[in-house]
Amino acid sequence: MNQTYSRSDSKVEVKGLEARHYDALMNFVTGGTYPIFIRQVVRDMAIQPKDAILDLGSGSGRNACLIARYLSGEGRIVGLDIGPEMLEQARRHCQHLSNVTMEEQRVEEPLPYRDEFDKAFISFVLHGFVQEDRLRIVGNVYRALRPGGQFLILDYDEFEPDQSFWPVRFAFRHIECPLATDFVRRDWRAVLLQQGFGEFQVHRYYFGYVRLLGARKLDIKEGDKLP
Numbered sequence: 001m002n003q004t005y006s007r008s009d010s011k012v013e014v015k016g017l018e019a020r021h022y023d024a025l026m027n028f029v030t031g032g033t034y035p036i037f038i039r040q041v042v043r044d045m046a047i048q049p050k051d052a053i054l055d056l057g058s059g060s061g062r063n064a065c066l067i068a069r070y071l072s073g074e075g076r077i078v079g080l081d082i083g084p085e086m087l088e089q090a091r092r093h094c095q096h097l098s099n100v101t102m103e104e105q106r107v108e109e110p111l112p113y114r115d116e117f118d119k120a121f122i123s124f125v126l127h128g129f130v131q132e133d134r135l136r137i138v139g140n141v142y143r144a145l146r147p148g149g150q151f152l153i154l155d156y157d158e159f160e161p162d163q164s165f166w167p168v169r170f171a172f173r174h175i176e177c178p179l180a181t182d183f184v185r186r187d188w189r190a191v192l193l194q195q196g197f198g199e200f201q202v203h204r205y206y207f208g209y210v211r212l213l214g215a216r217k218l219d220i221k222e223g224d225k226l227p
């Protein structure tokens, strides 16, 4: 816990070949289970037909395409990403969906949204930031959600990597972004409570190493506790 991390430890900016083949890579590293897993996650998100959904770090657009299946013409998705290859794929994958837009936007920088989204989804992105930037993202989400709106974090669950199943331990020591180790050691419910969220819901996958954590925006005064 005492280790300090810097922005240069981050591997969350997926580029080049890895970005162009990101979906295939995820299918491969999960032994072909990713498509089943992500469909289950999207079911667990309990999307309503009229939901307005913000997808932070939207990647190839695979998630947005799956989410869009649950929306009516009145629902919409706004995806945010900075990777040129990711944005190009996402726009191509979602071009048949008139209610999906993809914007080039850093998610840790101030966002132009206030009280307008029903859900904010962030999938395998938050762990890749230093805690200061994670709190900026949480603050951005707080402002973007309408009161009662839901923040949905799909990422690693909380655990001690040094005591995990050996392939997980190996991945966290040698492959995964070093910031992921810091991420899984934190108490995210406590962090989110501090930032104005509550009413938590949890779904777990992959032997409990991955979690969808849902948290509602509570009705506290803007700026009370935000960074």
Ligand SMILES: C[S@@+](CC[C@H](N)C(=O)[O-])C[C@H]1O[C@@H](n2cnc3c(N)ncnc32)[C@H](O)[C@@H]1O
Pocket (backbone or CB within 6 Å): 012, 013, 014, 056, 057, 058, 059, 060, 062, 063, 080, 081, 082, 083, 086, 105, 106, 107, 108, 122, 123, 124, 125
């Ligand atoms: C590990 S991928 C996850 C993609 C997608 N959410 C998914 O679950 O398939 C991380 C994504 O975050 C994007 N990203 C990294 N840093 C970002 C930033 N500062 N602002 C917005 N997007 C960012 C990357 O370009 C990449 O698409």
